[in-house]
Amino acid sequence: MKKFLILVVLAVLPTVAFASSEHGPKLDPVNIDLNDKASLQRGARIFVNYCLSCHSASYMRYNRMGHDLGISEELVKENLLFAADKVGDLMKAVMPKEDAKLWFGVAPPDLSLIARARKPAWVYTYMRSFYRDPASHSGWNNLVFPHVAMPHVLYEWQGDQRAVFKTVKTKTRVEVNGKMVEKDVESEEFERLELERPGSMSAKDYDDAMRDLTNFLVYLGEPAKLVRYQIGVYVLIFLAVFLIFAYLLKKEYWKDVH
Ligand code: HEC
Numbered sequence: 001m002k003k004f005l006i007l008v009v010l011a012v013l014p015t016v017a018f019a020s021s022e023h024g025p026k027l028d029p030v031n032i033d034l035n036d037k038a039s040l041q042r043g044a045r046i047f048v049n050y051c052l053s054c055h056s057a058s059y060m061r062y063n064r065m066g067h068d069l070g071i072s073e074e075l076v077k078e079n080l081l082f083a084a085d086k087v088g089d090l091m092k093a094v095m096p097k098e099d100a101k102l103w104f105g106v107a108p109p110d111l112s113l114i115a116r117a118r119k120p121a122w123v124y125t126y127m128r129s130f131y132r133d134p135a136s137h138s139g140w141n142n143l144v145f146p147h148v149a150m151p152h153v154l155y156e157w158q159g160d161q162r163a164v165f166k167t168v169k170t171k172t173r174v175e176v177n178g179k180m181v182e183k184d185v186e187s188e189e190f191e192r193l194e195l196e197r198p199g200s201m202s203a204k205d206y207d208d209a210m211r212d213l214t215n216f217l218v219y220l221g222e223p224a225k226l227v228r229y230q231i232g233v234y235v236l237i238f239l240a241v242f243l244i245f246a247y248l249l250k251k252e253y254w255k256d257v258h
Pocket of ligand 1: 050052106114
């Protein structure tokens with residue numbers, strides 16, 4: 001009985017945890033497709049050019065990534081090797097962790113597992129939810145990660161967004177001279193993001209680029225998935241062929257019985 005109870009608690013816990021994480025800003029769904037090699041290649045290019053200066057992906061080597069995404073070693077050398085010397089190197093950030101900590105207050109985390117830790121929809125929404133905030137240290141704030149220390153590194157693509165807040169009145173009961181009275185309390189509630197200054201990309205192109213980047217980060221979180229997909233196809237082909245032989249064998253055995 002005790003064991004059973006523990007099992008029930010373990011089964012229910014994750015759903016409770018999920019339910020509580022549903023609060024907060026709405027996350028936009030993103031179409032992840034690890035078979036879309038062109039998208040993964042575009043995502044890798046963005047990652048190496050714009051993220052690797054601060055963040056590492058220290059479980060990945062350049063040549064492994066090239067091999068998985070169908071990019072030749074020459075192309076990797078020419079186009080993706082800014083932060084390292086050799087194609088066999090791990091994808092380490094250019095900026096030393098200590099310096100980053102000094103400049104941003106926190107060291108940029110390794111992004112190898114970010115799409116698994118935060119979920120793809122979160123990463124996709126995060127990259128599209130930066131807005132100008134003069135009160136913050138970097139001049140930027142983020143809807144899904146309030147007071148984030150990361151500046152919006154792709155603002156030239158997306159442009160500058162502004163957060164529009166609306167004033168909402170809620171009635172609360174307060175005590176005045178020993179009597180309970182109802183009072184209006186005003187608070188600011190987030191309404192929407194507004195493009196204040198357009199960037200070099202249209203909103204659709206920017207969303208597409210962020211989808212490619214998120215797709216790449218999902219690949220980064222589990223590179224063996226691509227290999228597993230391939231093995232899966234072979235297994236299905238094997239099973240189909242095996243089925244023919246199994247059927248013929250069955251017919252052969254039952255011939256004598258009938
Ligand atoms: C100028 C340095 C810098 C660059 C370039 C940069 N980041 Fe960051 N990033 C940071 C810092 C610093 C943090 C930590 C923020 C914090 O904890 O407040 C961070 C945090 C993040 C997080 C949240 C991690 C978490 O704790 O959940 C994600 C996701 C992220 N960055 C993605 C990216 C991507 C994708 C790129 C490339 C487009 C990028 N970053 C480029 C500095 C940078």
